[in-house]
Amino acid sequence: MKTLLLIGIGAGNPDYVTMQAVKALNKVDVFFVLDKGEAKDDLVKLRTTICERFITDHAYRIVEAASPVRDAGTPDYKSGVRSWHDEKAAIFSRLIATELKDGEVGGILVWGDPSLYDSTIRVIQQIVAEGKIAFDYEVIPGITSVQALAAQHKIALNAIGEPVHITTGRKLLEGLPQGVDTAVVMLDNGSGLRALADEDVEIYWGAYLGTPDEVLASGKLADQVAEIERMRAEERARKGWIMDTYLLRRTPRQ
Numbered sequence: 001m002k003t004l005l006l007i008g009i010g011a012g013n014p015d016y017v018t019m020q021a022v023k024a025l026n027k028v029d030v031f032f033v034l035d036k037g038e039a040k041d042d043l044v045k046l047r048t049t050i051c052e053r054f055i056t057d058h059a060y061r062i063v064e065a066a067s068p069v070r071d072a073g074t075p076d077y078k079s080g081v082r083s084w085h086d087e088k089a090a091i092f093s094r095l096i097a098t099e100l101k102d103g104e105v106g107g108i109l110v111w112g113d114p115s116l117y118d119s120t121i122r123v124i125q126q127i128v129a130e131g132k133i134a135f136d137y138e139v140i141p142g143i144t145s146v147q148a149l150a151a152q153h154k155i156a157l158n159a160i161g162e163p164v165h166i167t168t169g170r171k172l173l174e175g176l177p178q179g180v181d182t183a184v185v186m187l188d189n190g191s192g193l194r195a196l197a198d199e200d201v202e203i204y205w206g207a208y209l210g211t212p213d214e215v216l217a218s219g220k221l222a223d224q225v226a227e228i229e230r231m232r233a234e235e236r237a238r239k240g241w242i243m244d245t246y247l248l249r250r251t252p253r254q
């Protein structure tokens, strides 16, 4: 039987790699990498660093394939994402069928944790449901950018006994659900930052968390928003891309 390991590698710092992930890395014969052809050299470097640093007693090979690009022009966001997943499923199907021998272990390194805003689990489950290739798979959790943000700001995510809403910048523009005062916002192109700027809200913001480029800011959203926008623009211009996550809280932390 073939086995596929979906390994969460943490969201930026090689020290976020767990012992379970290290054990999993050392079982992998073939790593499947979807090359996004991006200027995000640092993200590629982190994956290489992790393999070189943690794989100590196992020979492995790397098989790359060009990553499909999501058609941002599709009017319906979710159907655009579904077609993108279909394309990824076709690629991984082919790689598992042709590049992984019976008895071998394949590995996919997933940024942060595979359960959070990542398509890998859904794509692999789609391949399993199609039933054309037989393989087992396992998921190894990783440290998310949300945990990295909370740790760097030394905050608990939830107020005592209260919920936390995890959402995207796009969704935040629709407001927070009734009764929710704390939101963690990911995948924001910057537009979500001002969604609650007129309310009495605190922000805990972090970009490139866990990496040498990490930038943090916190305080009243109304006081911080212009400075965070300035830093976002500056960092994006400097590095060519930005990844940031932030927590917004309506009531003071307890």
Ligand SMILES: C[S@@+](CC[C@H](N)C(=O)[O-])C[C@H]1O[C@@H](n2cnc3c(N)ncnc32)[C@H](O)[C@@H]1O
Residues within 6 Å of the ligand: 011, 012, 111, 112, 113, 114, 115, 116, 117, 118, 143, 144, 145, 146, 185, 186, 187, 188, 206, 207, 208, 209, 210, 211, 243, 244, 245
């Ligand atoms: C496609 S999602 C992947 C999330 C990932 N699975 C996780 O567990 O954090 C990408 C988003 O995660 C957040 N993110 C990931 N890594 C980050 C980092 N090192 N610093 C700040 N935000 C990060 C950003 O909001 C980014 O837009």
